[in-house]
Amino acid sequence: xxxxxxxxxxxxxxxxxxxxxxxSLNSSEILDIDNDIRSYQTKMQVLQEKRNKASxxxxxxxxxxxxISSLKKNISDYKSDLTIMDEKVKDLNLKLNNLxxxxxxxxxxxxxxxxxxxxxxxxxxxxxxxxxxxxxxxxVEIGEKLNQMDFKRxxxxxxxxxxxxxxxxxxLERALSTFMIETHLNDDEFEEISPPFLVKEHALFGTGxxxxxxxxxxxxxxxxxxxxxxxxxxxxxxxxxxxxKNNLPLRFVANTPCFRxxxxxxxxxxxxxxxxxxFSKVEMVFVTHPTKSNEELEYLVxxxxxxxxxxxxxxxxxxxxxxxxxxxxxxxxxLEVWLPGQNSGQGLYREISSCSNCGDFQARRMNxxxxxxxxxxxxxxxxxxxxGLAVGRTMIAILENYQQKDGSxxxxxxxxxxMRGLKKIEMPH
Numbered sequence: 084x085x086x087x088x089x090x091x092x093x094x095x096x097x098x099x100x101x102x103x104x105x106x107s108l109n110s111s112e113i114l115d116i117d118n119d120i121r122s123y124q125t126k127m128q129v130l131q132e133k134r135n136k137a138s139x140x141x142x143x144x145x146x147x148x149x150x151i152s153s154l155k156k157n158i159s160d161y162k163s164d165l166t167i168m169d170e171k172v173k174d175l176n177l178k179l180n181n182l183x184x185x186x187x188x189x190x191x192x193x194x195x196x197x198x199x200x201x202x203x204x205x206x207x208x209x210x211x212x213x214x215x216x217x218x219x220x221x222x223v224e225i226g227e228k229l230n231q232m233d234f235k236r237x238x239x240x241x242x243x244x245x246x247x248x249x250x251x252x253x254x255l256e257r258a259l260s261t262f263m264i265e266t267h268l269n270d271d272e273f274e275e276i277s278p279p280f281l282v283k284e285h286a287l288f289g290t291g292x293x294x295x296x297x298x299x300x301x302x303x304x305x306x307x308x309x310x311x312x313x314x315x316x317x318x319x320x321x322x323x324x325x326x327x328k329n330n331l332p333l334r335f336v337a338n339t340p341c342f343r344x345x346x347x348x349x350x351x352x353x354x355x356x357x358x359x360x361x362f363s364k365v366e367m368v369f370v371t372h373p374t375k376s377n378e379e380l381e382y383l384v385x386x387x388x389x390x391x392x393x394x395x396x397x398x399x400x401x402x403x404x405x406x407x408x409x410x411x412x413x414x415x416x417x418l419e420v421w422l423p424g425q426n427s428g429q430g431l432y433r434e435i436s437s438c439s440n441c442g443d444f445q446a447r448r449m450n451x452x453x454x455x456x457x458x459x460x461x462x463x464x465x466x467x468x469x470x471g472l473a474v475g476r477t478m479i480a481i482l483e484n485y486q487q488k489d490g491s492x493x494x495x496x497x498x499x500x501x502m503r504g505l506k507k508i509e510m511p512h
Contacts, residue, residue, distance in 0.1 A: 084447035085183050087117055100189040103196070103405045108186070116179045123172050127165055134161040184288075185295065188444040190405055191377075191414040197404025203417070204404065209388070210397030212421050212430070217488050221424035222479040223355040226252060228490050229510050232356075244345065244360045251508045255481070255494075256363065258501035259474050260338045263365040263390055267471060271386055273336040273367070278316035280339060281307040286319040289449035291411030291441075301342050309342035313366035314468040321370050321464060322449035331453060331464075332371040332379060336471065338363065356475050357433065363474040369467040372453065373443065376465035377414075380440040383469045384416050387436040390472050393497040396480050397421040399432055412439035420476065424483040435476045438469030 226232025237245035419432035443463040492508040
C-alpha cells in the first residue's frame, strides 16, 4: 500500500515511479478522491463543533426555561448531515483504497531498467560447475531410474503437478529441510516458527497476494486459503501490532509445504518437479527498522547463499530488473542454481531463492508499526523475505550435480549427519 501523503506531495514523482513498473498512471484521479475526502472531513469537523455547541446551549436554555425546539431541530439536522457525510467518506475511502491496492510497490533507484528476466543484472557467480565423462541426466530421468520419484502415482492420487517421493529420496527431502533449518538456527539469529498452513483473507491481503493474485491460490469452502509461501503467516506475525524498536530486527524461519495453483503457468515447466502445486520450502522473513532494510537484504541473501555453499552447489546471483520484480517488492535478488541435466544435458541456471526488500509496502497493508520509547516515534516497519531454500529445487540440484555414471547419487558432506548413515543414493536391491 502506498502513502497517500507522499502521492499528495509528489504526484509527478509517483507517476514516474509507477512508469518504471510499466504502469501509465494519472495521479489526478487519486488526488481528486483524496481532496474530496479531506473536504468532507473539514465540513464534518465544522458540523461537529456546531453540534457540540448546540448541545451545550440546550442545557443553558433549559435552565433558563427558554424554548429549545429550534435548537433541537438544528442538532437533529447536524446529526443527519454528519451521518450522510460519514457514509460518503467511507465510500470515497473504499474507492481510494481500491485504486491504491492494485498498484505495485515502487522500486529502489538502483534496480536496473528492463522488461523481462533477460535483462536482469548479473552480480556474481560461485562454485565450479561439475564436469562429467558422460551426458548428464535431468532429475526426472534420474529419479525414475532410481524408482523413487513416482510421478504416475502422484498423478493418480492428486492429479497433474504432484509427485510421490519414495525411500531414499523421501529421506533426502527430509534431510534437506532439517539441514537448512539447523544451519539458519546455528549460524544466524533466527527464531524458528511452525505456522498455520491455512490463513484468512486479510493475511494474504497484507503480504500482497490478494486481491491481485487470487487465481494463483487455493481457496477453501470456509473462506480460508492455503499458503503459497510461509512468507504469508510469518510476515503477519506483526500485523496490527506496534513492536518495540529495541526488539528489532525480528528474523523468522520456517519449513512448510507451499500450495500454488500455477494458473498463469500453463505449459510452463510441466516436466518434473520444477513447478508443482505442492512443494516444501524453508522461508526466511525479516522485520526491521526502515533505516536498516537495505543492509538486512544483503544479509538475507548471504543466509541463502550459505546453504548453497555448504552443499557445494554452483550458483549465480542476479538483481531483478524493473519488469521482473514482484508486486510487493522494491528490490529483489534471485539466486539461480546450476542444473547440468537441464536443456538436454547442456545445463542451465534456475531460480532457487528469491530475496526481496518490501520496504513499508506490506507493513502499511498490515498496519504493522514500531515505536521508539525514547523519542515516542511511531512509524511503519520494513519487511523482507527470501527462500532459504526451496527444498524440491535443492533436491533437483543435488541429483543433477552429484550424479554418477552408474546412476547413483553421492550425498554432499553437509547432509551426511541427516541421512541415517547413507552416503550414496542407489537403486533399491
